[in-house]
Amino acid sequence: STLPLKAMPAKPLHPILENHYYHLYNRAHGNEIMFYNDDNYSFFLRKFKQFVSPVAHVACFCLMPNHYHFLILTKNIEEIQWDKLNMEPKELSPGEYNQLIIHQITKLQISYTIALNNQRKRKGGLFMNPFQRKAISGFQYLLELVIYIHNNPIKSGICKSPEKWKFSSYRYFILKKPSWFPLIKTTEWFSSIENFTEIHKI
Numbered sequence: 001s002t003l004p005l006k007a008m009p010a011k012p013l014h015p016i017l018e019n020h021y022y023h024l025y026n027r028a029h030g031n032e033i034m035f036y037n038d039d040n041y042s043f044f045l046r047k048f049k050q051f052v053s054p055v056a057h058v059a060c061f062c063l064m065p066n067h068y069h070f071l072i073l074t075k076n077i078e079e080i081q082w083d084k085l086n087m088e089p090k091e092l093s094p095g096e097y098n099q100l101i102i103h104q105i106t107k108l109q110i111s112y113t114i115a116l117n118n119q120r121k122r123k124g125g126l127f128m129n130p131f132q133r134k135a136i137s138g139f140q141y142l143l144e145l146v147i148y149i150h151n152n153p154i155k156s157g158i159c160k161s162p163e164k165w166k167f168s169s170y171r172y173f174i175l176k177k178p179s180w181f182p183l184i185k186t187t188e189w190f191s192s193i194e195n196f197t198e199i200h201k202i
Contacts, residue, residue, distance in 0.1 A: 014135040016101040017094060018076050021059070021136040023145055024105065026127050027067035034066050034116075034126065041167040044068075044112050045180040051108040054081035055101055059142075059184045062149045062168035064156060069149045071136070073184060074101060105131055139189075146186055147200055162200055170200070 016022060028034045035041045041063050048070075056072040063069075077097065082089045085104070092100065113126040136142050153165040162170040172179040173187050174197060190196040 013130065014133055015094070016074060016098045016133065017135075018074050018097055021071065021073050021142060023134045023136060023149075024070040024072060024131060025068060025133075026109070026131040028126055029128060032066065032126065034068070035063060035167075036120070038166070040116065040119075042180075043115060044108075045167070047108050047111050049181040050084075051104045051111065053181045054084040055104050057184050058169070058179075058181060059186045060146050060149050060169040060173075062152045062165070062170075064152055064158075069152065071142075071145055071149060102130075143189060143199075146189070150200055 014022070035044065044063060052070075052072070054075075056074050059071040059073060061068070061070045077092055080089075109127045109131065116126060117123060136145060150162045150168055150170040153159045153168065154162060159165050162168060163174055165171070169179060169183055169186070171177070172183060174193065187193050187196045190199060
C-alpha cells in the first residue's frame with residue numbers, strides 16, 4: 001500500500017526524541033521549484049551531510065523537484081558527532097535534544113535557500129515552514145514508507161522505475177555504490193535485495 005501525503009497531517013508536529021525513526025518532509029512554497037539542476041540536488045545532499053548526518057542516521061531518501069523525503073533514525077546522545085557541530089559534548093534533556101535536531105534541519109534549509117537565492121537571483125523563503133515530521137511506529141509502516149519514498153518519482157511520472165532516479169537512495173542500495181552519506185542497511189528489512197526490488201514493483 002502507499003502512503004499519500006494527504007494522509008499525513010501536518011499537525012501536531014511530533015517531538016523529536018533520540019533513537020526514534022522519523023519521516024521528514026517539506027516542499028517549496030506554492031508552485032516553486034526547489035531543484036533546477038543536478039548541482040542543486042547534489043548541493044542539498046552535501047548540506048544534509050554537513051548539518052543533519054552528525055545527529056541522525058538515514059534509512060532512505062528521495063529528492064523531488066519541489067519537495068524532499070527522508071526516513072531518519074535519530075542518534076543517541078552518545079553517537080552525536082559533536083565535533084562536526086562545532087560543539088562540546090553535553091547531556092541534553094528531551095526538550096534540548098528536540099531543539100538541537102530542529103536547529104540542524106533548519107540550518108540545512110536556510111543554507112540551501114541562501115545558495116539558491118544567490119544562484120537564481122530570487123528573494124525570500126523557499127520552504128514551507130516548519131518542516132514536517134512524523135514519528136514512525138510499527139515495522140510494517142516502516143517498510144511501507146521506504147517503498148513510498150522510493151516510488152515518488154514513478155508516482156509523479158518523472159521516470160518508470162526507481163533506479164532511474166539519481167537523487168534517491170534506491171539506486172545506491174541496488175547498485176551498492178556509496179551515497180553522499182552513510183545509509184542504514186535498509187535492504188535487510190526486506191530479507192534480501194531480490195525481495196527489496198520486487199516489493200518496490202508491486
